[in-house]
Amino acid sequence: MRDPERKNALSAAMVQELEACCVEVSRDESIKVLIVTGLNEYFSTGADREMLHRLLTGKVPPRELLLPRTLLDVPTPVIAAMSGHAIGGGLALGICADLTVIASESRYAANFMNYGFTPGLGTTRLLEYMLGPSLAHEMLLTGQAFRGSHFKGMPGFNYVLPQRDVLKKAYDLAAVIAEKPRASLLTLKFTLSARKRELFEVARSVESLMHQITFPLPDVEHLIRELLG
Secondary structure: OOOHHHOOOEOHHHHHHHHHHHHHHHHOOOOOOEEEEOOOOEEEOOEOHHHHHHHHOOOOOHHHOOHHHHHHOOOOOEEEEEOOEEEOHHHHHHOOOOEEEEEOOOEEEOOHHHHOOOOOOOHHHHHHHHHOHHHHHHHHHHOOOEEHHHHOOOOOOOEEEOHHHHHHHHHHHHHHHOOOOHHHHHHHHHHHOHHHHHHHHHHHHHHHHHHHHHOOOHHHHHHHHHHHO
16 A cells, blocks of 8 residues: 555545455465555555545445455455554554554554544454454554554564564565465465454444444534544
């Protein structure tokens, strides 16, 4: 992902390109592993201003934001090399990968509640699955950003490394994975990712109900409009 001007925010155009890339990878029988990465400073900062405005005005129902499922459905193993900050939807995208490498210096946050609306994109269940309920609930309720070093020694992320080493580690992991037969990789990936796909669908249904309650609230509109300027 490369959009320095918007700090790799998930604009409609970027989402379309990512979805198209995932479809292309899924169809290409020569590919054994996919690495998803971003800018050195920003992996992804989540929904851009235009997307937030479309969500606020109801032009895009939150239920239709299915990029995480697109990544979960990639048949080959997926590695997220998150050397830069991953915020909101950016974090949601990263935790859909099969393996994740993050940077000790960068910040990671599920900051939906900072704008008054409840979390989406499957994070209410996927973050629990990744990090355990205690830390996941703290991140979801407070919207607080944690440096990658906070997660060192905890279950969830595969590696917490200096920023300069994140992408190299992802390539090293990909090289080892790519040595295996593709058919076996696809079979194992499908089995290992089954729980995440199931949790995403459960979360999507519950999150949709929460969004019906929270998006129309005056406080939410005020916070989003304040952000949009």
